[in-house]
Amino acid sequence: DIQLTQSPSSLSASVGDRVTITCQASQDISNYLNWYQKKPGKAPSLLIYDASNLKTGVPSRFSGRGSGTDFTFTITGLQPEDIATYYCQHYHNVPYTFGQGTRLDIK
Amino acid sequence: QITLKESGPTLVKPTQTLTLTCDLSGFSLTTSGEGVAWIRQPPGKGLEWLALIYGDDDKRYSPLLRSRLTITKGTSKNQVVLTLTNADPTDTATYYCARRGDLWGMWFDPWGQGAQVTVSS
Numbered sequence: 001d002i003q004l005t006q007s008p009s010s011l012s013a014s015v016g017d018r019v020t021i022t023c024q025a026s027q028d029i030s031n032y033l034n035w036y037q038k039k040p041g042k043a044p045s046l047l048i049y050d051a052s053n054l055k056t057g058v059p060s061r062f063s064g065r066g067s068g069t070d071f072t073f074t075i076t077g078l079q080p081e082d083i084a085t086y087y088c089q090h091y092h093n094v095p096y097t098f099g100q101g102t103r104l105d106i107k
Numbered sequence: 108q109i110t111l112k113e114s115g116p117t118l119v120k121p122t123q124t125l126t127l128t129c130d131l132s133g134f135s136l137t138t139s140g141e142g143v144a145w146i147r148q149p150p151g152k153g154l155e156w157l158a159l160i161y162g163d164d165d166k167r168y169s170p171l172l173r174s175r176l177t178i179t180k181g182t183s184k185n186q187v188v189l190t191l192t193n194a195d196p197t198d199t200a201t202y203y204c205a206r207r208g209d210l211w212g213m214w215f216d217p218w219g220q221g222a223q224v225t226v227s228s
Contacts (some may be wrong), residue, residue, distance in 0.1 A: 002172070008205055032212075033217075034212075034214040036154075036215075038148075038154070042214075043205075043217075043218035043219060043221055044146075044154065044203070044218055045202055045203075045216075045217075045218070046208060046214055046215065046217075048218075049208065049209070049212060049214040050212060050214075055216065059189045069130070084207035087153065087154055089154075089156075089214070089215075091212065091213030091214070094167045094168075094169075094170075095142075095156055095169045095170060096159075096213060097156060097169070098153055098154040098155070098156065099153070100153045101153045101154070
């Protein structure tokens with residue numbers, strides 16, 4: 001199975017900050033990497049697909065990049081409503097595993 | 108508008124079979140590119156992909172749980188059913204169904220609201 005390792009596991013940042021989360025795959029997954037936001041008590045929601053494509057309607061402060069084994073997810077200009085846990089997910093093959101999550105809160 | 112909604116028991120005893128239903132609205136699981144997945148999240152833990160069924164009835168399973176899982180279409184084309192046999196307290200989780208978000212890729216969008224299941228005697 002392909003393992004996805006996210007870092008950091010948690011971070012605190014201030015409103016307006018630029019926040020970056022990394023996701024490293026245990027083998028080459030091309031660009032088959034997606035990012036989700038999960039808020040407590042809510043279902044996860046898709047933000048980025050195929051490593052760098054922003055889902056329609058998602059604010060442009062969210063972005064992603066990468067290919068192969070190394071990926072990054074960035075929030076440029078953190079907003080209070082961005083407090084959540086963020087997950088990467090690959091679909092190179094079955095099982096479509098998720099990273100362990102990065103919990104983001106406000107300083 | 109596309110929506111999914113999970114339903115099922117909130118409490119299951121160990122060794123029993125857990126059956127969850129996902130009601131689909133705004134789309135039907137009838138074409139080969141369409142797909143619906145089940146994903147769960149144990150309390151305080153991360154997301155775990157469980158299974159996927161395509162519109163042509165092709166199926167994929169997590170190898171870790173393959174022997175205990177069955178995913179099928181329900182009696183109507185607008186339902187997907189997940190069965191997990193021999194339930195264990197480690198199966199306690201919120202179970203989500205989600206639509207395959209694209210005919211070519213494999214992202215999940217949208218998701219249902221989730222169904223909380225506790226496995227306990």
